[in-house]
Amino acid sequence: MLKELSKSIREFKAASVKAPVFVSLEVVLECIIPFIIAQLVNEIKAGCGLGVIAGYGAVLIVMAGLSLACGAAAGAYAATASCGFARNLRKDMYYQIQTYSFENIDKFSTSSLVTRLTTDITNVQQAYMMIVRIAIRCPLMLVFSLVMAFIMGGKMAVIFALVVPVLGAGLFAIARLVMPLFRKGFKMYDNLNSSIQENVKGMRVVKSYVREEYEKQKFSGAAGDVCVQFTKAERILAFNNPLMQFCLYTVMVFVLFFGSYTIITTKGLALDVGQFSAMLTYSFQILSSLMMLSMVFVMITMANESAQRIVEVLREESSMKNPAEPVCEVKDGSIDFDGVSFKYSAKAQKMALADIDLHIRSGETIGIIGGTGSSKSSLIQLISRLYDATEGTVKVGGLDVRDYDLESLRNQVAVVLQKNVLFSGTIKENLRWGNQEAADEELIEACKLAQADEFISRFPNGYDTYIEQGGANVSGGQKQRLCIARALLKKPKILILDDSTSAVDTKTDMLIRQAFKTYIPETTKLIIAQRIASVQDADRIIVMDGGTIQAVGNHEELLKKSAIYREVYTSQNKGGEADEE
Template sequence: MVKDLARSIREYKKVSIITPILISLEVVIECIIPFITATLVNKIKSGCELNTIINYGIVLIIMAFLSLMFGAIAGSTAATASCGFAKNLRKDMFYSIQNYSFENIDKFMTSSLITRMTTDVTNVQHAYMMLIRVAVRAPLMLIFAFVMAFVMGGRMAWIFLVVDPFLAIGLSVIIYKALPLFRKVFKKYDALNRSIQENIKGMRVVKSFVREDYEQKKFDAAAEDVCADFTRAERILAFNGPLMQFCMYVVMVFVLSFGSYTIITSRGLDFDIGQFSAILTYNFMILMSLMMLSMVFVMITMAGESAKRIVEVINEKSTMTNPENPIYTVKDGSISFENVSFKYSEKAERMTLENINLEIKSGETIGIIGGTGSSKTTLVQLIPRLYDATEGVVKVGGVDVRNYDLETLRNEVAMVLQKNVLFSGTIKENLRWGNKDATDEELIEACKLACAHEFISQFPKGYDTYIEQGGTNVSGGQRQRLCIARALLKKPKILILDDSTSAVDTKTDAKIRKALKNYMPETTKIIIAQRTASVEDADRIIVMDGGTINGIGTHEQLLAENTIYREIYFSQNKAGVESGK
């Protein structure tokens, strides 16, 4: 795990190395200052001249300035290193997610990925800063101060070796108890973020059903759950402070008592006031070092689980990979399903698609219709390799899709998904997702074909109109038409419209289909629809039922021979007649 995280340091290795060096110099100087101060006190006691005091004072001022300078620079480099490390972690996670297949995405919840890229990365960032700064300073300070305490105090310094084991045992127990709680709480963080995400995305539904109170209670429950676990963990970690204070006071009482007794009695010949002041200073240094080490342990305890969750995302390998010698050319838009079966998970008890055999010629227009849950969308998702078939072979242009370069294949298969997604930005920027180099004229042409140009022209800023996040400032039908135009700009060999005209009226739907037929005669067009009117003009219509093909034929053939198609047609035709009265 450490190696995986270390790869994200990259260009910040230099400042990550400089920081411990500066901290080491700061610690060395801080440990020398009490020694010089003790020497000065002893010289003053023995009646030294003013020049000697001034010289020692100048040395102390210079050393204090150097210590301050090294500490300040180390603080700056540590901040640069930790923030840069966090930036690279988020970048590596995001890039990794971009390479995920749909199967990988299904493994992680969206809310969990957001938590990992925000809260978890912040925890690791803070831990990293402490590792390259505090975790270096505290042990060095502990060692140097301990050595100097022996030099200055002799046997008196053994008190530190007596206290340390008790402190180590106490910290170990605290970490052992707290770690499982932190593992538990981060999973509940995911649930909390999921509640927030669902509420914000479904705000219009929440308000239309007046369910604010219900959502507030659901959020409160998730928040209370997180709070309760964090409280339990923090209560355990809170013992860290009293434990440190107890050890500190034990050492202080011993040093003050034994040191004072040694000076007052005849033994003071070997132990003077300067040494006593120095040993007190080193006492504080040692105990503060132990306090800082305990803080590092606490932070690492919290960040350890976060680090595991981050590495899980970075190391997740896409289930979709290019073959060793991929094919970079798609000959045509022909599609073939040969004994194809598919299930989303290996643990699934039944196949979502079963024994699909289908041949589609290049340039054909194919309609797909069927009830909800009949696996219409699943079928077409195998064409651009959004998923791989569990059994059988899917071919495009006569070649197994698994033999193509993924980017090449997906550039030749344009797919307008059920959930139409627009990104924050102008209409032009959204359209150029289809072709980043498209000219304004090409944008307008594609929008005219998708019947989007008319409503775009009515906006005050036209194609420069800003689309809000999720496309909330345009209607569902407008979003669909913009997404269709975006797909047309790819000029693909296969165009898949997955229920992409459900929010437009039948007249506009017919215009779009006619435009596609005339504009893209050589492109294979697959239209998934709920309305039979959307697929009536197709060369062939596929009727799906329960993950299998129930029937294939023209509108007239299916109307005469296929029970499912006939039921759908007459139920919709009746509804259409009634609505037209």
């Protein structure tokens, strides 16, 4: 895990090294200062002059100044290292997520990935800052102070050898109890973020159904679960403080009692006042180091689970990989399914698609009809390798899709999915997702084909109109047409519309299909639709049912031989027939 995380330090290695170096210098200076003060106290007790006191004072001022400068430098380098590390880690995670296939994304919920990119990385960042500064300072301070305590206090310093193991055993026991609680708590964080995301995204639906109170209760439940879980963990961690206080006061009572007793009974022969004052200072340094170590321990305990969740994302390898020698050119838009079966997960008991044999010629217009859950979308997602077939082979342009370079294949297979997504930005910026280099004339032509130019022209700012996040300021039909235009700008050999005209009226739907025939006759077009009218004039229509192909043919053929197609057609045309009667 540490090896994986350390890869994100990169250009901040120097700052990560300099911080501990300056911390070490700071600790050395802080440990020497009590020793010099002890010498000064003994000199004053012996009746030294003002010159000697001034000399010691000057040395102490210089050392204090150097210690302060080293501490400031250590803090600055620690901040640079931790913030830079977090930035690289966040970037590495985000870039890794971009390589994921749909199968990989299905393993992590969106809310979980958001939590890992935000809360978890913040926890690791804070822990890293402590590691490069406090986690270096405290052990060094502890060791140097213990050495100086034994030098200055002799046998009296044995108390530290007794207290430190007790404290260590206590902290270890706390860690074992609290780690599983934090692990469970971060999963609850994911559920909380999921509740927030779902509510905000569906706010219009929530308000239209007056379900605000229900959503509040659902959120309150998720937030309450997080609160209860982390309260359990924090209650256990709270024992850290009384344990530290017990060790602190035990040592202080012992040092004060035993030191004072020694000075009084031996008349200062075994322990003088200067040594005793230094011993008290070293006691404070040792115990403050232990206190800070306990803080580091708490932070690292919390960050450990976050680090494991981050590494899960970094280690997840995409199930979609380019072959050793990928083909970068798609010959044509022909599509072949040879004995294809597919399921979304290796654990799934039932195939989403079973025994698919289908051959589509380049330039054909193919309609796909089927009820909800008939796996129409599953079928087309295999063409652009959003998923890989579990069994059999999917070919595009005569070659197995797994032989192509992924980017080259997807540039030639444009898919407009059911859930149309527009990003915050202008209409032009959204359209250029299809082709970054597209000229304004090309944008307009694509929008005319998609029947989008008319409503865009009515906007005050035309193609420079700003689209709100998720396309909130355009209608469903307008959003669909913009997404179709964006796909056309790719100038693909295969165009797939996954129920992408469901929100437009039948006239507009017809105009879009006529434009496809006229302007992109060589492009293979696959149209998934619920309306028979949307696919009625297709070269062939595929009827799907339960993940299998039930029938293939043109409109007239299917009316004769497919009961499913005939039933759908009849149900959708009852109104028209009744009017004619």
